Amino acid sequence: MGIFDGKRYFVYGDGLSGRAAIGAIKKCGGRAKLYADADGRFCEPADKRYDGAVISPGIRPTHAVYEYCARRGIRPTGEAEIGFKIAEERGMPTVGVTGTNGKTTVTNLIAAMTGGVACGNIGYPVSIAALKPQKPIVCELSSFQLYSSVVAPDVAVITNIASDHIDWHGTAAEYRACKCNIAAHMRGGYLVLGEDIPVGALETLETKAQIVRCSTTNVCDGAYISGDNFYFMGKRVCPTDYLRLQGVHNVKNALCAIAAAMCMGASSGDVTAALSSAELSPHRIRDVGAACGKRWIDDSKGTNVAACLAAVAQTSGTVCLILGGRGKATDFSELFTAIDTARVTEVVAMGETAQAIRDSAAGIVPSLKLTVVNGLNEAVKIAAKSDAQTVLLSPACASFDEFKSYAERGDRFAAAVKAIGGEA
Secondary structure, three states: OOOOOOOEEEEEOOOHHHHHHHHHHHHOOOEEEEEOOEOOEOOOOOOOOOOEEEEOOOOOOOOHHHHHHHHHOOOEEOHHHHHHHHHHHOOOOEEEEEOOOOHHHHHHHHHHHHOOEEEEOOOOOHHHHOOOOOOOEEEEOOHHHHHHOOOOOOEEEEEEOOOOOHHHHOOHHHHHHHHHHHHHOOOOOEEEEEEEOOHHHHOOOOOOOEEEEEEOOOOOOEEEEEOOEEEEOOEEEEEHHHOOOOOHHHHHHHHHHHHHHHHOOOOHHHHHHHHHHOOOOOOOOEEEEEEOOEEEEEOOOOOOHHHHHHHHHHOOOOEEEEEOOEOOOOOOHHHHHHOOOOOEEEEEEOOOOHHHHHHHHHHHOOOOEEEEOOOHHHHHHHHHOOOOOEEEEOOOOEOOOOOOOHHHHHHHHHHHHHHHHHHO
16 A cells, blocks of 8 residues: 555646656655646636645746645645655654755765765755655755745755845745744754854744754754764764864855754764865856956855855955846845955955845945946956956856756856857
8 A cells, every 4th residue: 555545736836846746746645636737727627526736836826726736625735745745654764954054965975974865945856755765864855845845844944044045935934834844844853053044033842742952052962062072962973173174164065064963863973074075066166267367166056145145254365246047035134244355355246136136336336437238248257357357156146037046056156167268
């Protein structure tokens, strides 16, 4: 017998997660049919007798499919929930990782420390991972996924919470509430809280999990640094210089991963091996080479203000910062209030948000040199003429005005740098 025996689902959204959900439901005894918008309009399911709906995480809460489900008494869910149900049925340990920044790094670290499978928002559907040979499931979960999916991992992690995706959620409070949803249905286990979570961000948090803290400065009930060593629950794990990833933000990521992995039973040796062999995620503060007398850094994955500021802090020398793309109701005043203009000497603003970036900078740091351009290729050409020692692409915006993904944006940036280096 399968976990979905006798159940009928419609799956809305024909992307990778939707197709994965259909395959998983069918393999586990259920029936499922795929629907998607036609010419940008809601395609109402022809058969009205469904037990559930799996909705793509890319579909906004205002979409007609949610109203359709409410009208027919169908509870919407997500592909992640399908995967977690399968994992639970098969007795597979589960970790869920969310937060504004650091999710991918922490997910990969935990998977390496526990021998688990990294999946979810990282690009590998949970429902596919859960059907593979039994290993711990380590799932990156976005706020979009947590809006519609009810999950109850054995260990949950919230890396940090800052402002992001307000255009999708409507309010900062709703965004924060979705992050807290990762622990709302846990029946026990552990909830790891990263260091950079404002108290107000947890106002909706209700959980039966044991809370485990992380700190770079103080001894705590969880993972912390004392002297030059990582500790967990009072026991030394390893020296901090075993961590291969650079930057304070990655030290904080490492603490979250250490706490989660050791709650899952990982040994100090497992943790040390993972920290010493870790690599940065693609398009996250990656050096793409030298051209026109300066270093060029790809941080296309930096799609919000907090990520951009972390990238600037890790970049050496004076910086020409390339910003912009599709906005997420981003408040750029947060960026320009925090930025050090002695280091960031020039900004090139591109894409749909270019004018908003210029207006924000003019009101806060009017002396900062800022150029507005139409797109990435022009931004690279302008940055090449800068006096800065480093050019940093860290857009603080989504990529969807000009590109299909932040990965494509990063690849195009690297190609443009290579081309301009050849012209020099």
